[in-house]
Amino acid sequence: MEKMKPRTLSGFMELLPAPQMQLERMMEILRETYALYGFTPLDTPAIESAEILLAKGGGETEKQIYRFQKGDSDLALRFDLTVPLAKYVALHAGELTFPFRRYQIGKVYRGERAQRGRFREFYQADIDIIGDGKLDILNEAEIPSIIYSIFRRFGLTRFVIRVNNRKLLNGFYAMLGLSEKSADIMRTVDKLDKIGADKVRTILLEDVGLTAAQAEEILRFIAISGSNTEVLAKLENWRGRNETFDLGLEELTAVTKHLGAFGVPEENFAVDLTIARGLDYYTGTVYETTLLDYPEIGSVCSGGRYDNLAEYYTDRQLPGVGISIGLTRLFYVLGEQGLLNPDLPTAPADCLLLPMTEDFSAAVQLATVLRAAGIRTQLYTEQKKFKAKMSYADKLGIPYVVFLGEDEIARNVCSVKNLRTGDQVSLPVDKAIELIKFGISALQSGGVILEK
Amino acid sequence: MEKMKPRTLSGFMELLPAPQMQLERMMEILRETYALYGFTPLDTPAIESAEILLAKGGGETEKQIYRFQKGDSDLALRFDLTVPLAKYVALHAGELTFPFRRYQIGKVYRGERAQRGRFREFYQADIDIIGDGKLDILNEAEIPSIIYSIFRRFGLTRFVIRVNNRKLLNGFYAMLGLSEKSADIMRTVDKLDKIGADKVRTILLEDVGLTAAQAEEILRFIAISGSNTEVLAKLENWRGRNETFDLGLEELTAVTKHLGAFGVPEENFAVDLTIARGLDYYTGTVYETTLLDYPEIGSVCSGGRYDNLAEYYTDRQLPGVGISIGLTRLFYVLGEQGLLNPDLPTAPADCLLLPMTEDFSAAVQLATVLRAAGIRTQLYTEQKKFKAKMSYADKLGIPYVVFLGEDEIARNVCSVKNLRTGDQVSLPVDKAIELIKFGISALQSGGVILEK
Numbered sequence: 038m039e040k041m042k043p044r045t046l047s048g049f050m051e052l053l054p055a056p057q058m059q060l061e062r063m064m065e066i067l068r069e070t071y072a073l074y075g076f077t078p079l080d081t082p083a084i085e086s087a088e089i090l091l092a093k094g095g096g097e098t099e100k101q102i103y104r105f106q107k108g109d110s111d112l113a114l115r116f117d118l119t120v121p122l123a124k125y126v127a128l129h130a131g132e133l134t135f136p137f138r139r140y141q142i143g144k145v146y147r148g149e150r151a152q153r154g155r156f157r158e159f160y161q162a163d164i165d166i167i168g169d170g171k172l173d174i175l176n177e178a179e180i181p182s183i184i185y186s187i188f189r190r191f192g193l194t195r196f197v198i199r200v201n202n203r204k205l206l207n208g209f210y211a212m213l214g215l216s217e218k219s220a221d222i223m224r225t226v227d228k229l230d231k232i233g234a235d236k237v238r239t240i241l242l243e244d245v246g247l248t249a250a251q252a253e254e255i256l257r258f259i260a261i262s263g264s265n266t267e268v269l270a271k272l273e274n275w276r277g278r279n280e281t282f283d284l285g286l287e288e289l290t291a292v293t294k295h296l297g298a299f300g301v302p303e304e305n306f307a308v309d310l311t312i313a314r315g316l317d318y319y320t321g322t323v324y325e326t327t328l329l330d331y332p333e334i335g336s337v338c339s340g341g342r343y344d345n346l347a348e349y350y351t352d353r354q355l356p357g358v359g360i361s362i363g364l365t366r367l368f369y370v371l372g373e374q375g376l377l378n379p380d381l382p383t384a385p386a387d388c389l390l391l392p393m394t395e396d397f398s399a400a401v402q403l404a405t406v407l408r409a410a411g412i413r414t415q416l417y418t419e420q421k422k423f424k425a426k427m428s429y430a431d432k433l434g435i436p437y438v439v440f441l442g443e444d445e446i447a448r449n450v451c452s453v454k455n456l457r458t459g460d461q462v463s464l465p466v467d468k469a470i471e472l473i474k475f476g477i478s479a480l481q482s483g484g485v486i487l488e489k
Numbered sequence: 490m491e492k493m494k495p496r497t498l499s500g501f502m503e504l505l506p507a508p509q510m511q512l513e514r515m516m517e518i519l520r521e522t523y524a525l526y527g528f529t530p531l532d533t534p535a536i537e538s539a540e541i542l543l544a545k546g547g548g549e550t551e552k553q554i555y556r557f558q559k560g561d562s563d564l565a566l567r568f569d570l571t572v573p574l575a576k577y578v579a580l581h582a583g584e585l586t587f588p589f590r591r592y593q594i595g596k597v598y599r600g601e602r603a604q605r606g607r608f609r610e611f612y613q614a615d616i617d618i619i620g621d622g623k624l625d626i627l628n629e630a631e632i633p634s635i636i637y638s639i640f641r642r643f644g645l646t647r648f649v650i651r652v653n654n655r656k657l658l659n660g661f662y663a664m665l666g667l668s669e670k671s672a673d674i675m676r677t678v679d680k681l682d683k684i685g686a687d688k689v690r691t692i693l694l695e696d697v698g699l700t701a702a703q704a705e706e707i708l709r710f711i712a713i714s715g716s717n718t719e720v721l722a723k724l725e726n727w728r729g730r731n732e733t734f735d736l737g738l739e740e741l742t743a744v745t746k747h748l749g750a751f752g753v754p755e756e757n758f759a760v761d762l763t764i765a766r767g768l769d770y771y772t773g774t775v776y777e778t779t780l781l782d783y784p785e786i787g788s789v790c791s792g793g794r795y796d797n798l799a800e801y802y803t804d805r806q807l808p809g810v811g812i813s814i815g816l817t818r819l820f821y822v823l824g825e826q827g828l829l830n831p832d833l834p835t836a837p838a839d840c841l842l843l844p845m846t847e848d849f850s851a852a853v854q855l856a857t858v859l860r861a862a863g864i865r866t867q868l869y870t871e872q873k874k875f876k877a878k879m880s881y882a883d884k885l886g887i888p889y890v891v892f893l894g895e896d897e898i899a900r901n902v903c904s905v906k907n908l909r910t911g912d913q914v915s916l917p918v919d920k921a922i923e924l925i926k927f928g929i930s931a932l933q934s935g936g937v938i939l940e941k
Contacts, residue, residue: 041544043580043802046562049534051577053584054591061530073860075867077837078513082501082610083535083596084555092493103536103564105557107600110498112555125503128495132505134884136871138837139506144535148559158534168871175849175870298853350495385529385590397627401750408525415527418627419588419620432586 048149048157050365055383055434060368062381062485064142066190067162067362071140074183076164079139081121083146087113090120092349101147114146118163118361119346126167127350135169136176142364154373156365165359167346172356174288177322177342178295180360184326184338185301187362192378192484195329196337198301199309202289202322203341206313208282209258209275213251221245223313226259230311230332234260259311265293268308285321292322320344324360330488334370338362371486378487380480382436386415387477389430393442400441403451403466407439410470412477430456436480437473500601500609502817507835507886512820514833514937516594518642519614519814523592526635528616531591533573535598539565542572544801553599566598570615570813571798578619579802587621588628594816606825608817617811619798624808626740629774629794630747632812636778636790637753639814644830644936647781648789650753651761654741654774655793658765660734661710661727665703673697675765678711682763682784686712711763717745720760737773744774772796776812782940786822790814823938830939832932836886838867839929840905843878845894852893855903855918859891862922864929882908888932889925 045051052060068078087104090113103114115121118141126137142162149155164183166176181198188196203223210219225240234256241252261271272286289308296306314323321342328337340360347355371377388407392400397418407414415435417426430438440452445463453469454461455476464472497503504512520530539556542565555566567573570593578585594614601607616635618628633650640648655675662671677692686708693704713723724738741760748758766775773794780789792812799807823829840859844852849870859866867887869878882890892904897915905921906913907928916924 038800040803041540041801043576043799044538044541045576045580046534046536046538046564049536051533053581054529054531057530057532060532072837072865073863075838075841075865077506078509079506080509080512081503082498084498084501084598084610086496086498088493089496103557103559105555107555112498124495124497128497129505134881138867146536158536171871173870173872175853175868179868295849295853298850300854300857347495348490349493351492385524386527389527397747398750401627401747402752405752411525413524413527415590416627416631418625419623420625429586 046157048151048155050156050159050369054385056372056377058383058385059377059381059485060364063191063364063368064160064162066187066485067140067142067364070183070187070190071162071164074138074164074179076138076140079122079125079141080143081115081118081125081141083114083144084112085115085121085124087111089124090115093120101149103146103148115143116147117145118143118161119165119359122163122165123347124350126355127347127353130351130353130355135167136172137167138164139167140164154366154369156369159363159365162362162364163359165346165357167355167357170354170356172358174291175295177288177358178292178299180340180358181292181306181324182296182299182301184324184360184362185299185305188305188326190484192486193328193488194305195488196305197327197329198306198338199312199325199327200289200292200296200306200322201309201312202285202292203313203319204281204285204321205272205289206285206310208279208285210255211281212275212279213254215247215251218245218247220317222247222255226255226311227313229259230335261310265303265306265308268310269293288321314339314341318343318345322358328370331370331374334366337367337370376486376488378483378485380487381483381485382434382477382480384434384436385413386433386435387413388415388437388439388473389426389433389435390414390416390439390441391426392416392418393440394446399446403439403441406466407470407473410474412470412473436476439469439473498609500603500607502608502611502821506837508824508829510835510837511829511833511937512816515643515816515820516612516614518639518937519592519594519816522635522639522642523614523616526590526616526631528590528592531574531577531593532595533567533570533577533593535566535596536564537567537573537576539563541576542567545572553601555598555600567595568599569597570595570613571617571811574615574617575799576802578807579799579805582803582805582807587619588624589619590616591619592616606818606821608821611815611817614814614816615811617798617809619807619809622806622808624810626743627747629740629810630744630751632792632810633744633758633776634748634751634753636776636812636814637751637757640757640778640790642936644938645780645940646757647940648757649779649781650758650790651764651777651779652741652744652748652758652774653761653764654737654744655765655771656733656737656773657724657741658737658762660731660737662707663733664727664731665706667699667703670697670699672769674699674707678707678763679765681711682787713762717755717758717760720762721745740773766791766793770795770797774810780822783822783826786818789819789822826941828938828940830935830937832939833935833937834886834888834929834932836888837865838885838887839865840867840889840891840925841878841882841885841887842866842868842891842893844868844870845892846898851898855891855893858918859922859925862926864922864925888928891921891925 207219238252241247312325319341323341325336326338342358344356346357390404404414404416438454445451450463452463659671690704693699764777771793775793777788778790794810796808798809856866856868890906897903902915904915
């Protein structure tokens with residue numbers, strides 16, 4: 038038979054078992070932590086009606102979307118988890134209780150030009166808190182505190198969550214008489230990290246049409262820096278000149294104060310006037326998260342406050358705040374940088390059980406006991422030479438091998454070999470379980486990420 | 490602004506938070522149990538090249554598949570997890586260690602005619618063990634023992650895993666001189682449950698072209714029943730007349746014996762000569778799983794042994810054994826039958842923390858402590874009347890409300906109200922944590938499924 042050459046589409050991540058295990062561990066941390074903060078898991082279809090997904094319309098999205106016909110239906114794959122959330126909340130509003138806190142970890146699809154580190158299918162891990170008409174400011178501090186907690190559990194310490202407020206920016210532009218241009222200005226300023234101050238100035242002058250004085254004023258404003266307290270103090274100088282600005286400053290001050298109460302240290306959290314987020318629909322607090330040693334990869338986790346989640350589907354006013362971790366890209370970058378902890382076990386099992394008898398019954402029963410004790414056990418019954426069996430455990434990085442022969446069965450023990458140390462002991466089963474569980478728990482104690 | 494009516498495509502399951510929580514619990518049981526048996530998690534793209542997915546060709550699949558162009562690429566959504574596994578193993582064979590044991594829980598897509606209980610996007614939860622050239626028979630007993638373990642952890646007891654062997658059937662047909670018709674015969678016999686013996690006879694006579702004597706012989710054979718020991722004993726009568734039959738009988742006997750050693754009780758496991766599985770590629774042991782009280786829904790978990798997983802992509806001989814749970818359908822049926830345990834908490838949090846002070850700092854700190862102790866905590870800071878706050882906890886089914894007012898802060902305690910009993914006590918935080926954790930663990934102790 039002629040064979041078809043197997044291949045995976047470019048731009049689609051497909052991992053070998055060991056890295057997949059690392060990614061699964063990150064997903065488990067995400068699920069656990071989101072749940073600890075009272076978010077409910079949600080799952081929506083990957084396919085939606087194209088007119089629903091594109092209700093907002095807009096250029097880039099429409100070009101990148103996977104859209105196709107099936108029968109008479111015009112369908113598309115979701116390109117983010119926010120639009121499906123908006124649809125979900127509008128559709129089920131009567132059956133939900135607000136504030137509605139949900140997390141969703143799911144694949145989204147964008148047919149971008151294929152390039153290294155860009156994916157066409159990738160996981161986003163989102164949380165949102167959606168209010169009915171109103172939503173307390175405290176939520177805007179809780180969201181980045183959750184991200185802090187997750188990143189620390191990943192093993193990261195060298196990151197900073199940068200926070201700004203669009204009311205503050207809008208109010209400031211209004212002071213300069215530039216309200217109508219505020220969206221354009223923000224989109225431009227948002228590129229500061231990528232293109233630098235000079236190019237931002239050029240765009241502000243040439244494309245947005247500001248005067249040199251206006252551009253300078255904006256560049257001076259976004260250059261305000263220092264500790265969070267210092268930045269907030271400097272901003273006080275503008276207070277009283279514009280209501281929106283004042284409101285934004287109050288919100289930013291409140292978020293900063295609460296973040297301290299949530300236990301987020303100052304080194305992981307910075308008021309940063311340069312970030313604005315390109316998206317139009319943010320209306321207050323905005324977030325970006327940078328890995329300090331890898332600023333060039335940009336934000337790995339972004340979001341903000343919006344006033345009207347589902348305006349394309351319902352008259353109901355649904356303000357909210359949310360953040361999204363670009364999980365596939367983050368994982369890819371961590372792997373590329375060699376930051377995935379190699380000491381963390383990625384084996385499919387904690388223990389390989391080798392029956393040394395013709396009859397496997399005793400081994401099958403032992404496997405059942407080990408599994409009941411929570412030890413991930415693989416029973417190896419292939420007819421291979423002893424060396425090949427040990428090499429199997431070795432190649433997979435399985436930390437323990439348990440032997441069960443006539444002698445062990447007669448003495449009511451099993452033999453446990455620690456493959457990392459080479460130590461081997463014969464023990465009653467309950468003691469063997471203790472030994473293996475203790476060893477595994479020590480091996481598992483590290484973070485997924487090991488910073489250099 | 491004109492609103493677009495929000496909707497979800499028909500045939501696509503989208504759950505409200507409470508049932509979603511039940512489904513998540515089932516997925517967690519699947520992940521945990523599969524891992525306990527030494528399977529590694531795998532994740533492959535939902536989109537593949539159409540020619541890869543359709544390498545085998547074939548009618549039904551091709552009609553149901555979601556297939557579309559993007560740029561120059563002919564793409565399709567996966568319709569099962571087996572074809573992507575075959576591609577994965579063929580593509581990465583050099584980097585994998587055999588036997589390769591993987592689990593995968595993922596969405597698959599089939600554009601079937603929409604009807605109640607049929608889904609176009611649905612989860613499959615698969616395990617497979619793939620050998621390199623050879624694979625020990627013990628694996629064929631371990632697979633159903635895993636399913637037994639999962640179903641019991643779901644809370645099910647009234648199910649039976651039915652096991653047969655295609656070598657046995659092929660050998661039997663060979664004795665009748667019907668080898669060339671064996672595939673047609675099996676496909677027909679496989680429908681016995683659905684259409685009954687009379688219709689099977691008619692098809693065997695009219696469509697498959699058997700003589701009346703041959704059809705009777707087959708119907709007599711598949712009518713053999715009794716305990717597993719009795720069925721196996723009756724089959725011994727045919728031994729020695731056909732090698733393939735004898736081999737199948739040995740395999741079936743071995744699987745039955747090992748299943749006992751794995752602790753699967755006879756009431757959950759039956760040798761059943763009527764099942765054959767329609768798919769051509771099974772070559773030995775085959776499985777189907779029936780819910781005893783709902784035989785009409787057919788098999789909820791099926792699989793079997795195959796000799797050549799990836800024959801369309803590689804010359805390498807990769808025999809294996811696998812099984813697939815149709816999770817979305819199973820969940821739908823359990824829900825329809827009212828079998829989802831209503832006593833199991835589906836709230837997004839274990840505890841709702843209500844600050845009774847202007848300043849939220851103490852409450853924020855308490856929330857952090859509760860979460861660090863593993864209590865899923867929602868901090869409620871919306872400005873609502875007390876009654877509305879309590880009603881929020883009530884509607885969501887959150888079991889505990891914790892109050893923190895000036896009085897509690899001064900006395901270094903918090904007040905814990907159990908919403909199910911109405912009891913309220915003031916306790917130091919460490920005692921409050923004990924109380925809540927004890928209560929939650931009691932609430933969580935039931936299975937997801939409560940049989941009637």
